[in-house]
Amino acid sequence: MSNQSQKSITLTPSPSLMMRRKLANTLMFGGASLATFIAVVPLLLVLYYITVRGFSALNANFFLHAQKPPDDVTGGMKHAILGTLMIIGIASCLGLPCGVLGGIYLSEFGKNRFGAAVRFAADVLNGIPSIVIGIFIYAVAILPLKNPHFSAWAGGLALGVMMFPTIMRTTEEILKLVPISLREGALALGDTHWHSILKVVLSTARGGVITGILLAIARISGETAPLLFTALGNSGVNLNPNRPTASLPKAIYDFATNPSDYWHLLAWGGSLVLVAMILVLSIAARYFTANRLGESN
Amino acid sequence: MVAESFENAPPRAAASAKEPIRREGFSLSHLVESGFYWGTAFFAGLVLLITVLIAFQLWRTSLPAIHAFGWKFLTTSTWDPVADVYGAWPFIYGTLMSSFLALLLAVPIGVGTAVFLAELSPKWMRTPLSFMVELLAAVPSVVYGLWGVLVMVPALRPFQSWLSEHFSSIPLFVGAPMGYSMMAGGLILAIMILPFITAISREVIKAVPPTQREAAFGLGATHWEAIKGPILKSARSGIIGAIILGLARALGETMAITMVIGNGNGANISLLAPANTLSSALANQFAEASGQQVSALMYLALVLFGITIVVNAMARFLIWRMARDLGRAA
Numbered sequence: 095m096s097n098q099s100q101k102s103i104t105l106t107p108s109p110s111l112m113m114r115r116k117l118a119n120t121l122m123f124g125g126a127s128l129a130t131f132i133a134v135v136p137l138l139l140v141l142y143y144i145t146v147r148g149f150s151a152l153n154a155n156f157f158l159h160a161q162k163p164p165d166d167v168t169g170g171m172k173h174a175i176l177g178t179l180m181i182i183g184i185a186s187c188l189g190l191p192c193g194v195l196g197g198i199y200l201s202e203f204g205k206n207r208f209g210a211a212v213r214f215a216a217d218v219l220n221g222i223p224s225i226v227i228g229i230f231i232y233a234v235a236i237l238p239l240k241n242p243h244f245s246a247w248a249g250g251l252a253l254g255v256m257m258f259p260t261i262m263r264t265t266e267e268i269l270k271l272v273p274i275s276l277r278e279g280a281l282a283l284g285d286t287h288w289h290s291i292l293k294v295v296l297s298t299a300r301g302g303v304i305t306g307i308l309l310a311i312a313r314i315s316g317e318t319a320p321l322l323f324t325a326l327g328n329s330g331v332n333l334n335p336n337r338p339t340a341s342l343p344k345a346i347y348d349f350a351t352n353p354s355d356y357w358h359l360l361a362w363g364g365s366l367v368l369v370a371m372i373l374v375l376s377i378a379a380r381y382f383t384a385n386r387l388g389e390s391n
Numbered sequence: 392m393v394a395e396s397f398e399n400a401p402p403r404a405a406a407s408a409k410e411p412i413r414r415e416g417f418s419l420s421h422l423v424e425s426g427f428y429w430g431t432a433f434f435a436g437l438v439l440l441i442t443v444l445i446a447f448q449l450w451r452t453s454l455p456a457i458h459a460f461g462w463k464f465l466t467t468s469t470w471d472p473v474a475d476v477y478g479a480w481p482f483i484y485g486t487l488m489s490s491f492l493a494l495l496l497a498v499p500i501g502v503g504t505a506v507f508l509a510e511l512s513p514k515w516m517r518t519p520l521s522f523m524v525e526l527l528a529a530v531p532s533v534v535y536g537l538w539g540v541l542v543m544v545p546a547l548r549p550f551q552s553w554l555s556e557h558f559s560s561i562p563l564f565v566g567a568p569m570g571y572s573m574m575a576g577g578l579i580l581a582i583m584i585l586p587f588i589t590a591i592s593r594e595v596i597k598a599v600p601p602t603q604r605e606a607a608f609g610l611g612a613t614h615w616e617a618i619k620g621p622i623l624k625s626a627r628s629g630i631i632g633a634i635i636l637g638l639a640r641a642l643g644e645t646m647a648i649t650m651v652i653g654n655g656n657g658a659n660i661s662l663l664a665p666a667n668t669l670s671s672a673l674a675n676q677f678a679e680a681s682g683q684q685v686s687a688l689m690y691l692a693l694v695l696f697g698i699t700i701v702v703n704a705m706a707r708f709l710i711w712r713m714a715r716d717l718g719r720a721a
Contacts, residue, residue: 115613115616116613118613118615118616119613119614119615119616122615122619123511123614123615125503126503126504126506126507126510126511127507127511128503129499129500129501129502129503129504129506129507130503130504130507130508130512130520132500133500133501133503133504133585133589134504134520134523136582136585137523137524137527137582137585137586138523139538139542140527140530140534140535140538140582141523141526141527143538143541143542144530144534144538191434192434192437193434195430195431195434195435196431196434196435196437196438198431199431199432199434199435200435202431203428203431203432204435208432208435208436209435211439212435212436212438212439215438215439215441215442215443216438216442217703217707218442218700218703219438219441219442219445221639221643221699221700221703222445222643222696222699222700223642223643223644223645223670223695223696223699224643224645225643225645225670225673225674225692226445226449226643226673226692226695226696227445229449229673229677229688229689229692230444230445230448230449232677233448233452233689234444234448255441258437258438258441259438262434262435262438286420286423286424287424287427288423288424288427288428291427312529315531316529316530316531316532316533316534317531317532318531318532318533318645318646319532319645319646319670319674322674322677322678323677323678343531343533343646346533346534346537347533347536347537347646347650350533350536350537350540350541350650351540351650358541361537362537365533365534365537368531368534369529369530369531369534372529372530372531373526373529376525376529
């Protein structure tokens with residue numbers, strides 16, 4: 095490159111060199127446009143199938159009935175939708191307080207070696223493949239039971255473990271943005287440290303913390319692999335967290351790998367509901383903060 | 392303890408905070424204060440505990456397999472639950488090969504798309520395209536898997552039978568065109584990491600200081616030369632970081648690839664042959680495993696755990712280095 099530009103400094107630039115450079119310019123930009131086209135086609139196809147096939151599956155049966163035999167076209171996904179909500183609820187109850195409190199520690203007290211170790215561990219945990227987390231929960235929360243059985247508790251625990259480091263790190267980043275003067279002001283007025291953190295720091299950063307939480311929920315709600323050996327699945331509606339429970343992603347997996355055409359249709363409908371749910375969570379997350387601090391990834 | 396923790400306090404407060412507050416007798420406020428500190432510290436420590444526990448648990452449960460097979464586990468290819476002989480090479484090969492295929496397809500297309508989005512696209516195209524990229528990054532793996540099973544694999548079959556008819560002299564294209572294959576696995580991974588690589592590469596290209604490009608234009612460079620120079624100089628390690636983050640995603644990806652790769656237990660060079668990755672082997676076999684096989688599967692999980700940690704650390708290092716270089720240049 096540098097050779098060429100040195101040559102072109104001479105007073106009589108060779109026309110063939112100019113041609114070559116212009117050709118390279120055209121070729122590379124043509125290549126970039128072509129790459130965009132190639133990239134957009136499969137991605138559009140994915141979106142097209144989710145929306146078109148998905149919408150054609152949505153009707154009253156889809157929401158009001160649980161799974162029925164493959165050729166019964168009145169079967170639905172009620173069991174999976176309720177199960178997913180229950181498992182996400184359990185995961186949030188576990189991951190949310192742990193994540194926010196851990197994040198408070200890292201931001202307010204964590205400038206030490208222990209804090210650095212925790213940050214490193216959180217990043218490692220964030221990067222562990224979700225199936226490994228599912229197997230871990232199976233080994234520590236199901237196998238040691240007197241009577242080992244799959245349950246929504248275990249599924250929620252696996253997803254909660256996945257939420258925990260995500261929420262912790264985003265909470266930390268957002269609390270760090272709260273101006274130090276606010277902390278000083280609260281302390282100068284005679285507030286205690288813990289009270290000032292909860293009432294001043296945390297409530298100032300509330301929008302950002304909520305964004306982080308919603309994005310974490312959005313991220314885990316489509317997870318299937320951690321549920322394979324924890325919540326397992328269920329063909330009926332189950333609201334007892336101590337029993338195997340269906341979930342949308344797991345039901346999509348089961349239906350997709352079955353030859354029944356009607357189940358394929360249900361799987362498309364389930365995908366649409368799942369993607370819509372994640373989309374609503376992400377849009378709600380944006381609503382809580384104008385700047386997109388939560389999306390550190 | 393509380394006083395020591397006043398890290399974020401202003402200098403004056405910090406100076407006084409060096410001397411620990413000692414209160415005489417019982418103080419409710421002091422109790423609450425230290426309770427709050429230790430409470431938050433407990434939850435921060437919990438992450439550390441869980442991470443260590445995962446590593447420990449994987450190691451402990453895979454001990455029988457580690458003792459039985461040792462390092463040879465990583466290089467041998469027999470996977471026979473009946474005879475209780477296990478070797479992980481087909482799965483390690485499957486993981487590496489499918490991720491390599493995914494990168495081979497997704498990197499040139501993703502970086503090209505990023506250049507197009509950052510430099511060439513008309514303004515009206517940018518918002519819908521970047522919205523689409525973000526939307527697709529949010530689509531769960533299992534939905535890509537569903538699309539792969541019902542749309543991509545049937546579409547691949549004719550192409551594969553054409554390949555096996557005309558190119559069966561090349562070992563890559565030998566075998567029955569079943570659709571469910573290494574090729575399908577690599578393809579679905581490529582589609583999944585494409586939005587990811589595009590989005591990060593675009594950010595990285597945009598982060599290059601405009602002065603560099605302006606200087607190139609000033610010297611009479613063509614538009615491509617003005618982009619190429621700065622990208623090669625400043626954005627290179629950032630783009631490599633994006634690629635490695637994409638690789639980390641591809642390596643740990645489970646559902647989509649489990650659904651399309653065909654669950655074959657052999658390290659077959661042919662792209663038309665069904666295969667397995669570390670994660671798909673876990674997803675397919677863990678539920679029915681017992682005895683030594685559980686331990687061998689745990690060993691697989693441990694290998695996967697190790698690979699992803701190394702790859703993630705590499706990506707973070709590269710992105711950190713790029714941030715440092717850009718900081719120095721500015």
